[in-house]
Amino acid sequence: MRHLLNPLDFSVEEISRLLDLAADIEHDRPRFAHVCDGKKIATLFYEPSTRTRLSFESAMLSLGGSVLGFSSAASSSAAKGESVADTIRMVSCYADICAMRHPKEGAPLVASLHSSIPVINAGDGGHQHPTQTLTDLMTIRSLLGRLDNMTVGLCGDLKFGRTVHSLINALVRYPNVKFVLISPTELKIPEYIREDVLKAGNIEFMEVDNLDAAMPKLDILYMTRVQRERFFNEEDYIRLKDCYILDRAKMKLAKEHMFVLHPLPRVNEISVEVDDDPRAAYFRQVQYGVYVRMALIMTLLEVEKPC
Amino acid sequence: MLNISGLREGIVLDHIQAGKSLDIYYHLGLDKLECQVAIIKNAKSSKMGRKDIIKIEGPLDSISLEVLGYIDHNITVNIIRDDKIVEKKRLELPKKITNVIHCKNPRCITSIEQELPHIFYLADKKTETYRCMYCEEKYGK
Numbered sequence: 001m002r003h004l005l006n007p008l009d010f011s012v013e014e015i016s017r018l019l020d021l022a023a024d025i026e027h028d029r030p031r032f033a034h035v036c037d038g039k040k041i042a043t044l045f046y047e048p049s050t051r052t053r054l055s056f057e058s059a060m061l062s063l064g065g066s067v068l069g070f071s072s073a074a075s076s077s078a079a080k081g082e083s084v085a086d087t088i089r090m091v092s093c094y095a096d097i098c099a100m101r102h103p104k105e106g107a108p109l110v111a112s113l114h115s116s117i118p119v120i121n122a123g124d125g126g127h128q129h130p131t132q133t134l135t136d137l138m139t140i141r142s143l144l145g146r147l148d149n150m151t152v153g154l155c156g157d158l159k160f161g162r163t164v165h166s167l168i169n170a171l172v173r174y175p176n177v178k179f180v181l182i183s184p185t186e187l188k189i190p191e192y193i194r195e196d197v198l199k200a201g202n203i204e205f206m207e208v209d210n211l212d213a214a215m216p217k218l219d220i221l222y223m224t225r226v227q228r229e230r231f232f233n234e235e236d237y238i239r240l241k242d243c244y245i246l247d248r249a250k251m252k253l254a255k256e257h258m259f260v261l262h263p264l265p266r267v268n269e270i271s272v273e274v275d276d277d278p279r280a281a282y283f284r285q286v287q288y289g290v291y292v293r294m295a296l297i298m299t300l301l302e303v304e305k306p307c
Numbered sequence: 308m309l310n311i312s313g314l315r316e317g318i319v320l321d322h323i324q325a326g327k328s329l330d331i332y333y334h335l336g337l338d339k340l341e342c343q344v345a346i347i348k349n350a351k352s353s354k355m356g357r358k359d360i361i362k363i364e365g366p367l368d369s370i371s372l373e374v375l376g377y378i379d380h381n382i383t384v385n386i387i388r389d390d391k392i393v394e395k396k397r398l399e400l401p402k403k404i405t406n407v408i409h410c411k412n413p414r415c416i417t418s419i420e421q422e423l424p425h426i427f428y429l430a431d432k433k434t435e436t437y438r439c440m441y442c443e444e445k446y447g448k
Contacts, residue, residue, distance in 0.1 A: 083420055104416040106441020110423065125414040127442055192438070192445055196430065 002300055003112040003119040007133040007170040015170070019138050021305065022288070022295035029062065032294065035303050036065035042095035043069035044087065044111075045122070046078060046102045051264055051286065052122050052131070056099045059293035063303075068095060073103075085114040092116040097301055099131075100124075118300040126160040131296065132263050133166040135289035140220055142288060143259045143281055148174040151217050155182040155244055156224035156269055158189040163263040164224060165193055172201050179205040180214045184243050186236065187226070211244050215253035221246070223262045223269055223282075247271040254279065261285055317342075318370060319385040319392075320361040325349055327379065328359035334378055334407070335370045337363065373401045377408075377437075402429050404437065412444035 003009070010018065025032050041060040043053050048071065057067045070076040077087060084102070088111040091098055098115070100108045101122040108121035123129040141147050152171060154164050158181055168189070171177045179198070181189055188194075188207060198205050208214055215221070226241045228234075246260065251274055262270060262282040274280050298305070323331060328346045331337075337344050345362040352358040363369065367386055375382060376398040384396040409425045410417045417423050417439070427437040427446055437446045 083422070084416065102416070103414070104419055105412065105414050105443075106416040106439070109441055110416055110420070124416075125442070127414075192443065 001116075001118055003108075003115075003121075004130050004296065004300065005108050005112060005119070005121045006128050007130040007166045009130070012173050015134070015137065018134065018295050018299055019141055019292070021298065022134075022138050022291040023142070024305070025294050026288075026291045031306050032063055032298075034064040035298060035306055036060060036063035036301065039063075039065040039097070039301060039303075040095040041065060041067050041069075041297065042091045042098040043067060043071075043122075044076070044091065044098055044100040044102075045069065045071045046073040046076065046100075046107070048072055049101055049123065051289075052101060053099075055286070055289045056120075056122065056131075056293055058290050059297055062290065063294055063297060065096075065297075069098075084110045087111075088115045088119070097297060120296065120300070123162060126162050127165070129162045129166050129263075131289070131293055132163045133170045134292045134296065135285060136163070136167050136222070136261060136263075137170060138288045138292045139261055139281060139285040140259075143284075144219060144257075147171070147177075149176045150219040151178045151180060152220045152222060153180040153182055153211075153214050153218040154222045154224070155211055155214075155246075157187045157226045157240075158183040158224070159187040160227060161224040164189070164222070167222065168193055169197060172197055172203050177203070179203065180217060181205060181207045182209065182211050182214050182244070183207070184209055184240055186240060187243075211246070212250060212253060215250055215258075216255065218254065218258050221254065221258060221260045223260060223266070225262075225265065225267050225269055242268065244269055245271060246274055248273050248277070251277055251279065313390055314362055314364060314387045315390055316366075317362065317364040317387050318367055319387060320363070320375070321358070321383040321385060322352070322355060323359035323361065323382055324379060325355070325357035325359055328361055331359075331361060331375070331378055331382075334374055337361070337370070340365065340369060342369070372396065372398060373404055374407050376401045377404050400429055400432060400435060403427070403440075408437070408446050410439040410442065410444055410446070412439065412442050415439060415442040415444060417441060 045053050084107050097118045099120040099122040102124050105125035105127035112119040158164050259281040343364040347360040349357045380398040380400050385392045386394040404427050405424050426440040430436045430438040
């Protein structure tokens with residue numbers, strides 16, 4: 001039995017097979033409509049998330065399975081003080097697979113140590129968000145046709161933005177991927193990503209605070225939201241929340257075939273006037289997220305691909 | 308010259324960095340043992356200039372080599388039987404340590420689930436960096 005806790009739990013070859021399966025699903029959804037008949041996914045969401053939870057539920061329903069779970073800690077037995085270990089032991093009796101989001105880092109790892117069903121980390125604090133990473137990889141591969149030889153700009157909250165950490169971890173495994181890390185000083189990437197992942201891997205990267213200057217270099221621009229819930233201090237949040245706003249003028253500086261991704265939800269870091277630009281790929285990204293989660297559920301449940 | 312009586316059976320922790328013996332005494336939980344323990348501070352050493360030494364009367368399993376290896380893997384552990392050194396143990400930085408250090412990341416799951424063991428793994432031998440198994444937060448020595 002396997003879990004997905006970190007994007008690095010899957011090898012490059014396994015990710016390639018997973019993205020191939022997701023692409024098959026994209027091109028022939030009806031063929032996969034009953035591969036998980038009778039199977040159940042438990043979505044254990046200890047903090048609010050519309051997108052990720054619905055994406056998992058949509059994925060399982062599209063495979064013919066069913067869903068159960070909770071969407072906030074207040075509506076779960078965590079409110080009564082139940083530990084993650086006890087919750088997962090109980091859920092293992094009800095479902096065949098589970099997706100867990102938790103505000104505390106490492107909670108899905110704790111669950112995996114006590115679970116008899118596959119555990120998918122659906123985001124743990126500011127730590128990892130592997131299925132967002134798989135979504136991002138599928139989006140990039142579908143749009144650019146490759147996952148190597150490119151320059152990726154990551155912009156906004158690079159400190160608490162777990163999607164950013166996971167994506168960097170995943171992309172450094174492909175040849176000739178360069179990074180431009182665009183953030184205010186207070187929201188720079190954590191030291192462990194800079195030292196242990198980028199520097200240790202001899203990856204070309206630069207840390208800048210000017211989005212305009214970076215735009216012409218990029219093949220992918222990954223925008224992120226400054227997340228209020230990650231700050232202990234409201235003043236810091238207010239000071240930093242509007243530090244980057246992508247608008248039509250900035251898009252004019254970009255390559256013709258550059259694509260803008262965003263894990264969503266956005267607040268105002270991407271102006272709505274950019275939505276009509278063919279390079280704005282963040283809503284297509286949501287659709288790819290469902291396909292890749294369908295492929296992941298099939299893979300972890302060891303469901304055979306239909307003929 | 309200070310005389311400390313010899314050990315018939317026990318452990319001598321030698322080459323402790325001068326001034327660190329009390330830290331080690333508490334880290335190893337020697338204060339909770341019933342047996343005789345002698346701490347020698349600032350002993351002369353040709354190798355180190357000054358060093359501390361701890362003598363413990365009792366079997367080897369009364370101390371955790373894992374904890375000792377984490378605190379200072381340069382310490383020499385001498386096993387004494389019948390007043391003689393019968394074995395010298397070399398310490399290494401342990402690959403994993405449990406409940407020796409605690410994660411200080413307020414976002415870590417260990418911050419709300421008190422019964423979880425605090426497990427750290429050796430992430431970088433060169434810099435002696437440990438990371439929390441759950442949240443990967445660094446714990447520098």
